[in-house]
Amino acid sequence: MSQINIAIFGIGNVGSTLIKQIAEYNKKTTSNTLNVFAIANSKLVLFENNATGGWSANFETKSTSYTLEDVYAFAKANSYKNLLAVDVTASSEFVTNYIDLVEHGFHIVTANKIANTLTYDFYQELRDILEVNQKKFLYETNVGAGLPIIETIKNLYESGEEIHKIRGVFSGSLSYLFNTFSEEEKSFSEILKEADALGLTEPDAREDLSGKDVARKLLILGREVGLTKEFKDVKIQSLVPAALNGKTTLSQFRESVKTLDPFFAESKSKLGSGEVLRHVGELNLKTSKLEVKLVQESKTTALGQTKGADAIFEIYTKSYGDQPLVIQGAGAGKAVTARGVLGDILKIATSLN
Numbered sequence: 001m002s003q004i005n006i007a008i009f010g011i012g013n014v015g016s017t018l019i020k021q022i023a024e025y026n027k028k029t030t031s032n033t034l035n036v037f038a039i040a041n042s043k044l045v046l047f048e049n050n051a052t053g054g055w056s057a058n059f060e061t062k063s064t065s066y067t068l069e070d071v072y073a074f075a076k077a078n079s080y081k082n083l084l085a086v087d088v089t090a091s092s093e094f095v096t097n098y099i100d101l102v103e104h105g106f107h108i109v110t111a112n113k114i115a116n117t118l119t120y121d122f123y124q125e126l127r128d129i130l131e132v133n134q135k136k137f138l139y140e141t142n143v144g145a146g147l148p149i150i151e152t153i154k155n156l157y158e159s160g161e162e163i164h165k166i167r168g169v170f171s172g173s174l175s176y177l178f179n180t181f182s183e184e185e186k187s188f189s190e191i192l193k194e195a196d197a198l199g200l201t202e203p204d205a206r207e208d209l210s211g212k213d214v215a216r217k218l219l220i221l222g223r224e225v226g227l228t229k230e231f232k233d234v235k236i237q238s239l240v241p242a243a244l245n246g247k248t249t250l251s252q253f254r255e256s257v258k259t260l261d262p263f264f265a266e267s268k269s270k271l272g273s274g275e276v277l278r279h280v281g282e283l284n285l286k287t288s289k290l291e292v293k294l295v296q297e298s299k300t301t302a303l304g305q306t307k308g309a310d311a312i313f314e315i316y317t318k319s320y321g322d323q324p325l326v327i328q329g330a331g332a333g334k335a336v337t338a339r340g341v342l343g344d345i346l347k348i349a350t351s352l353n
């Protein structure tokens with residue numbers, strides 16, 4: 001496999017786990033196929049050839065403030081070929097760099113869902129620029145974290161399968177919240193804090209609770225199968241009370257998080273025996289409708305029986321008939337997500353041979 005030279009943007013839950021997994025991969029394969037030469041957060045970068053070993057301590061002492069021009073200059077000074085930028089931020093600002101990165105010779109792997117959910121014009125422009133520059137863009141972890149959802153949907157669509165509907169629990173963090181809340185005598189806000197600490201939620205958990213994160217996943221899948229919809233076309237039932245959304249800061253939200261409890265306690269009290277709460281996403285390709293909503297689901301259905309932070313995707317197609325193709329497993333978490341990102345990196349490295 002050819003050496004690939006990687007700049008990683010984001011060193012939070014997913015980014016730091018990815019760096020560890022890359023170091024383990026290089027050690028196991030006794031190669032330096034994956035050369036990480038830049039490790040960055042929003043303000044600082046560490047430049048170093050094969051930077052993964054002891055990167056955290058080095059980041060403390062050797063990182064400097066930066067612009068992307070510094071990243072391009074370091075890559076050029078080292079005559080690196082096969083450049084790859086990995087976006088493991090949740091930043092809407094960082095995605096504005098994708099076109100510039102591609103024009104400077106970088107392939108892109110991203111866990112960040114923002115670029116694929118901006119306007120359809122941007123979505124198309126990015127793909128046109130990737131094609132002109134012969135660069136690859138992989139984002140399997142945008143939907144279902146490490147689960148092979150995008151690849152499966154793409155394969156079905158490109159092979160001519162008629163896809164009718166994709167329905168499921170698209171959010172690992174909300175799955176964890178509702179599974180735990182339905183089974184245990186803990187308040188909703190307490191469980192939300194646990195999900196945050198486990199790295200299941202978005203950096204701002206309101207992105208999950210508002211249904212926006214699921215809506216993004218629906219839109220990403222919809223666009224994979226040819227829909228030209230916009231984010232505003234997704235009908236969303238938000239779980240964030242209006243008073244805690246919009247104008248409050250993240251720290252104000254965290255301080256007032258207990259105000260979520262009465263709504264969820266009431267929803268729980270309305271459940272019939274054998275029912276659980278589920279936040280469900282549905283993409284109906286016959287009607288072109290995309291919807292996110294809270295439903296009461298029987299524990300005996302596929303969606304009702306999920307455990308932990310499981311996501312579940314039911315894919316209804318012509319060939320599969322009434323029995324959908326089902327993909328289920330952890331839908332969030334730093335280890336599974338980083339592994340999915342690493343999988344995308346290796347796909348690109350392999351394709352460069």
Ligand SMILES: NC(=O)C1=CN([C@@H]2O[C@H](COP(=O)(O)OP(=O)(O)OC[C@H]3O[C@@H](n4cnc5c(N)ncnc54)[C@H](OP(=O)(O)O)[C@@H]3O)[C@@H](O)[C@H]2O)C=CC1
Pocket residue numbers: 009010011012013014015040041042043088089090091093094111112113141142144145172199200201202203331332333334337
């Ligand atoms: N957690 C999960 O289970 C899953 C996560 N994802 C996606 O992975 C991404 C990362 O999530 P997670 O690791 O939990 O997030 P974290 O909040 O833990 O980490 C985010 C990192 O991004 C950095 N960052 C923010 N803005 C920029 C910028 N402009 N340039 C460079 N770095 C920046 C932050 O640095 P600083 O501290 O300086 O702000 C921080 O290091 C998100 O897009 C999320 O949607 C996808 C699937 C599953």
Ligand SMILES: N[C@@H](CC=O)C(=O)O
Pocket residue numbers: 141142143144145170171172173174200201202208213331332333
């Ligand atoms: N916050 C997201 C993480 C993965 O995309 C989720 O809960 O599913």
